[in-house]
Amino acid sequence: MNRTIRKKVKGFQTVDGGGVKLVRVLGSQTAKEFDPILMLDSFDSTNPQDYIAGFPPHPHRGIETISYVWQGKMKHKDNLGFEDTVEDGEVQWMTAGSGIIHEEQLPASERMLGVQLWLNLRQRTK
Numbered sequence: 001m002n003r004t005i006r007k008k009v010k011g012f013q014t015v016d017g018g019g020v021k022l023v024r025v026l027g028s029q030t031a032k033e034f035d036p037i038l039m040l041d042s043f044d045s046t047n048p049q050d051y052i053a054g055f056p057p058h059p060h061r062g063i064e065t066i067s068y069v070w071q072g073k074m075k076h077k078d079n080l081g082f083e084d085t086v087e088d089g090e091v092q093w094m095t096a097g098s099g100i101i102h103e104e105q106l107p108a109s110e111r112m113l114g115v116q117l118w119l120n121l122r123q124r125t126k
Contacts, residue, residue: 007033011042018053020106021045031120038063039118048108055104060096062126064119067092072112075105098126 011025026040045051057079067074073087076094079101086092096102106112 016041017055017058017104020053020055021050036120036122037117038120039116041116043115044111044113046111048112051106051112052108054106057101057103060100060102061098062096062121062123064093064095064121066117066119067094067114068116069112069114072109072114073107074114075107076102077105078102095121097121 009025009030011023013021014024015021016024020043022041022043024039024041026034026037028039031038043051067076067086068091069086069088071088073085074092075083075085076092077083078096084092084094094102
């Protein structure tokens, strides 16, 4: 099987949520070309001020998020009462239909290291 590289992308530093510093590898500028991937963020910090503001309540509109935390903690919570904490070496796959209000808290830790991928659900499953 021959594989060719069609496009290279380079992440860029940005701030999202309540003030979380991260590297956005894929986002709005690549969503059409990389569909169904909506977003890919990478985070790596030993300074809690870079991430403890977390991601305050925000809507999810028919997406799946895959969060991989190599080090640190990420607490997920939604308006339906579901809560989960992903920590050192764990993965969470969350499906959020339209109308779900979701938040993530990132408690201070020695190091916050991981990635989060957003996948777009098909229209009929939103």
